[in-house]
Amino acid sequence: MHKYVAKAEVCAACQFRSECCPGNQHHGRSVVRAVHSPEVRQFAQKMQTAAAKAIYRQRGAVAEFPNAWIKDKLGLKQFRLRGLTKVRMEILWAALTYNIQQWVRLSWRTKLQLATS
Numbered sequence: 139m140h141k142y143v144a145k146a147e148v149c150a151a152c153q154f155r156s157e158c159c160p161g162n163q164h165h166g167r168s169v170v171r172a173v174h175s176p177e178v179r180q181f182a183q184k185m186q187t188a189a190a191k192a193i194y195r196q197r198g199a200v201a202e203f204p205n206a207w208i209k210d211k212l213g214l215k216q217f218r219l220r221g222l223t224k225v226r227m228e229i230l231w232a233a234l235t236y237n238i239q240q241w242v243r244l245s246w247r248t249k250l251q252l253a254t255s
Contacts, residue, residue: 143168208232 144166149155159167174182184190208214214232217225 140171140173141168204236208236
């Protein structure tokens, strides 16, 4: 991010002051310009391709349900701890809980249903 801030005296002498900053009597004009890194530009360009859009479309089926489950069932809408190490441990426990629950659902219940049939 690049921010240009003009001095008030520069804006006062400008012929376009009434159009550029009509309500600003005490400060100069400021303009913020975002310059993206080559990596960000390359990623944005890649995401415009049909192949990338098709892959991203699959995200809903793969990632959204586990995120929703963790938020709803475990109540993890925000982290309870501070610090990157503690937050990583908290999300690791949440992911482990989700994976065990899915393992139970997919393997044990199927075996129990076959045994009772």
